[in-house]
Amino acid sequence: MHPKELREKVRNGEFNGHTSGMCSDYVQANLVIVPQKYAFDFLLFAIRNPKSCPIIDVIEAGEIESALAPGSDIRRDIPQYYVYENGHLKEKLRDLSPIWKDDFVSFLIGCSFTFENQLLKENVSLKHIEQNKNVAMYITNMKTKQAGPFSGPVVVSMRPIKNELVQKAIDVTAQFPNMHGAPVHVGSPADIGIQEVSKPDFGEYVEVDEGETPVFWACGVTPQSVAIHSKIPYVITHAPGHMFVTDLKNDDFLKQQ
Amino acid sequence: MHPKELREKVRNGEFNGHTSGMCSDYVQANLVIVPQKYAFDFLLFAIRNPKSCPIIDVIEAGEIESALAPGSDIRRDIPQYYVYENGHLKEKLRDLSPIWKDDFVSFLIGCSFTFENQLLKENVSLKHIEQNKNVAMYITNMKTKQAGPFSGPVVVSMRPIKNELVQKAIDVTAQFPNMHGAPVHVGSPADIGIQEVSKPDFGEYVEVDEGETPVFWACGVTPQSVAIHSKIPYVITHAPGHMFVTDLKNDDFLKQQ
Numbered sequence: 001m002h003p004k005e006l007r008e009k010v011r012n013g014e015f016n017g018h019t020s021g022m023c024s025d026y027v028q029a030n031l032v033i034v035p036q037k038y039a040f041d042f043l044l045f046a047i048r049n050p051k052s053c054p055i056i057d058v059i060e061a062g063e064i065e066s067a068l069a070p071g072s073d074i075r076r077d078i079p080q081y082y083v084y085e086n087g088h089l090k091e092k093l094r095d096l097s098p099i100w101k102d103d104f105v106s107f108l109i110g111c112s113f114t115f116e117n118q119l120l121k122e123n124v125s126l127k128h129i130e131q132n133k134n135v136a137m138y139i140t141n142m143k144t145k146q147a148g149p150f151s152g153p154v155v156v157s158m159r160p161i162k163n164e165l166v167q168k169a170i171d172v173t174a175q176f177p178n179m180h181g182a183p184v185h186v187g188s189p190a191d192i193g194i195q196e197v198s199k200p201d202f203g204e205y206v207e208v209d210e211g212e213t214p215v216f217w218a219c220g221v222t223p224q225s226v227a228i229h230s231k232i233p234y235v236i237t238h239a240p241g242h243m244f245v246t247d248l249k250n251d252d253f254l255k256q257q
Numbered sequence: 258m259h260p261k262e263l264r265e266k267v268r269n270g271e272f273n274g275h276t277s278g279m280c281s282d283y284v285q286a287n288l289v290i291v292p293q294k295y296a297f298d299f300l301l302f303a304i305r306n307p308k309s310c311p312i313i314d315v316i317e318a319g320e321i322e323s324a325l326a327p328g329s330d331i332r333r334d335i336p337q338y339y340v341y342e343n344g345h346l347k348e349k350l351r352d353l354s355p356i357w358k359d360d361f362v363s364f365l366i367g368c369s370f371t372f373e374n375q376l377l378k379e380n381v382s383l384k385h386i387e388q389n390k391n392v393a394m395y396i397t398n399m400k401t402k403q404a405g406p407f408s409g410p411v412v413v414s415m416r417p418i419k420n421e422l423v424q425k426a427i428d429v430t431a432q433f434p435n436m437h438g439a440p441v442h443v444g445s446p447a448d449i450g451i452q453e454v455s456k457p458d459f460g461e462y463v464e465v466d467e468g469e470t471p472v473f474w475a476c477g478v479t480p481q482s483v484a485i486h487s488k489i490p491y492v493i494t495h496a497p498g499h500m501f502v503t504d505l506k507n508d509d510f511l512k513q514q
Contacts, residue, residue, distance in 0.1 A: 040297035040362075044315055047304060058301055060405070105297075148317070 003069065003245040007077040016079045016094055018241040024117055027068070027179075027250055028243035029056055029108035030220040031078060032227050033236035036061045039105040041148025042227065046107065048145040052154055052222035054110035054178045056246075061103050068246035074106045080239035084228050092239060104236070109220050110179035111243060112157060114250045115172065122172050124165050128206045134241065135159065136200035137219055141193025142184070144222065149230040155201070156184060156192070156216040160208040169215055185216040192216065202240075260326065260502040264334040273336045273351055275498040281374055284325070284436075284507055285500035286313055286365035287477040288335060289484050290493035293318045296362040298405025299484065303364065305402040309411055309479035311367035311435040313503075318360050325503035331363045337496035341485050349496060361493075366477050367436035368500060369414060371507045372429065379429050381422050385463045391498070392416065393457035394476055398450025399441070401479065406487040413441060413449070413473040415457070417465040426472055442473040449473065459497075 003023045009015040019028055034042050039061070046053040057068050064073050075096040083091040083099065093099070112135070116126055128135045135157045142154040161169045166186060174182035189197040197214060198205050202221060208214045227235045238244065260280045266272040276285055291299050296318070303310040314325050321330050332353040340348040340356065350356070369392070373383055385392045392414045399411040418426045423443060431439040446454040454471060455462050459478060465471045484492045495501065 036297070040293075040300060043297060043300050043304070044317070047300070047312060047315075055304060058304075060301070 003247050004071065006245050007069065007072055010079050011073065011076045013094065019079065019243045019245055020113065020241055023245050024113075025249055025251070027056070027246045027248040028111045028113045029068075029246060030111050030224065031074070031081075031236070031238040031244055032107045032109065032223055033104050034107075034227060034232065035101070035234055036103040036105050038149065038230075038232050041150055042107065042223075045144070045147035045150040045226065046109075046223065048147055049154075049222070050177075051181055051184060051218035052144060052220070054180060055107060056110050056178060057108040059106035059108070061105050066106075066108060066244070066246065068108065068248045069244075070247065074244070075100050078238045078244050079242040082237050082239050084235040084237070086233055087228055087231055096236065107223075108244060108246075109223060110176075111220055112180055112217060113243070114179040115176045117250055118172050118176070119169060122168065124161065124169050124172065127160055128204070131206060133206060134203035136205050137202040137221055138189070138194045138197075138216075139201045144226060149232055150226050152222075152226045152229055154184065155219045155222040155225055157203070157219040158189075158197070158200070158206075158214050158216050160206060160212040161215045163211055163213055166213050166215060173217065180217050180219070183215050184218050187213060189214060189216075260504050261328065263502050264326065264329055267336050268330065268333045270351070276336065276500045276502055277370065277498055280502050281370075282506055282508070284313070284503045284505040285368045285370045286325075286503060287368050287481065288331070288338075288493070288495040288501055289364045289366065289480055290361050291364075291484060291489065292358070292491055293360040293362050295406065295487075295489050298407055299364065299480075302401070302404035302407040302483065303366075303480065305404055306411075306479070307434075308438055308441060308475035309401060309477070311437060312364060313367050313435060314365040316363035316365070318362050323363075323365060323501070323503065325365065325505045326501075327504065331501070332357050335495050335501050336499040339494050339496050341492040341494070343490055344485055344488055353493065364480075365501060365503070366480060367433075368477055369437055369474060370500070371436045372433045374507055375429050375433070376426060379425065381418065381426050381429065384417055385461070388463060390463060391460035393462050394459040394478055395446070395451045395454075395473075396458045397473075401483060406489055407483050409479075409483045409486055411441065412458070412476045412479040412482055414460070414476040415446075415454070415463075415471050415473050417463060417469040418472045420468055420470055423470050423472060430474065437474050437476070440472050441475050444470060446471060446473075
């Protein structure tokens, strides 16, 4: 399916599930929407923390179409949205039109599906995909660089990688500096403040077996988490796993870097 | 001289000249200051045009110190400032303190001194430096990507490079993606809308001799020019060649990428 077709099905209410594995040659994006008043600080937070918060498009106040998906409508083309008020989840919506305000600024943030696809192509197997689980995510003791009201810990995703493939996994993901890029940590979870690797803060644990190394990448949950906990009055995100699918091919994105 | 010492001399009025060639191991930066109202659009313009506008630090409203230069004062540590009102040069100042407003946001933008230094270290000679001239700069027919009131043509700098060293010059500068990076064009000036290469729009012409190729890099004059021509009421920049010298070493910056 072409992403345009998928977005139309979403918009018409014909599809409202996870987008994991769909249109797998195309770039999927995380979404964070904040009121214009906070947009400068959020953008500054993003450029100060590029590994956690790789911005791939910004839809300005008064606009609804992403440059990466002609004809798209950011209010309706994601299968599910979470609406937060003062840091609390207020509503889950399938269409933001009824609550849309002209001062909303939408940030599309790179997602690990892009580099996971490339890892698989290069024969680096990913156990959470084999086991059909969400990737395991952890709150670390690494701090993001603050901008205005936005600050907090770096959230990472962990993938067990066969020891002999760790360098390859680093090299492949380093080719995507705008999609989280190279790992932020390789090896001992305790080094980055993770006490119990079997108990992730989000997602599901995937066993690290003999002959495997836990490898940690900065995760797009970081900016979401930071936005939600910033105490600003209003933040909207995509629901976990329900991403915005762009018309940009993963390969094109790789070449752009 | 350490940059801290240079900045103190500037601040005390003991030095007010060009900074070209000074503290040559350290990163120098272009400056653009806009009122907070325009800061989001200017930052968005920068991330949409990273080759022309590589942001290396942002000093938020109400602040005067750059994270790249502890103890610095952006109002006083540059030898000369240009103040524009509604697109017209209104004043040249050596100290912004008397006109400083708490809503000013300062953007420090990467400068070609960093990569020129590396080119020289790698034995790629630069004729404008040998001839003690300003680099030649041209307004091209390439368009920047617009953000809010900010739009306009890409301005490039041109350096004649010996044919056999062109690939090396590309490779060396590509190592500095946050300092303009690889060239935007190699060869025929007419291809990017430059009709008379002997008549640069800014700086001084340096002859392209037999056996040399003109090589064009995106230039930090682009965001300055765009800010000034945006018709916003107030823009402050450094005076040409009078840069902000940071405590960051060129080599450290290279490694950060």
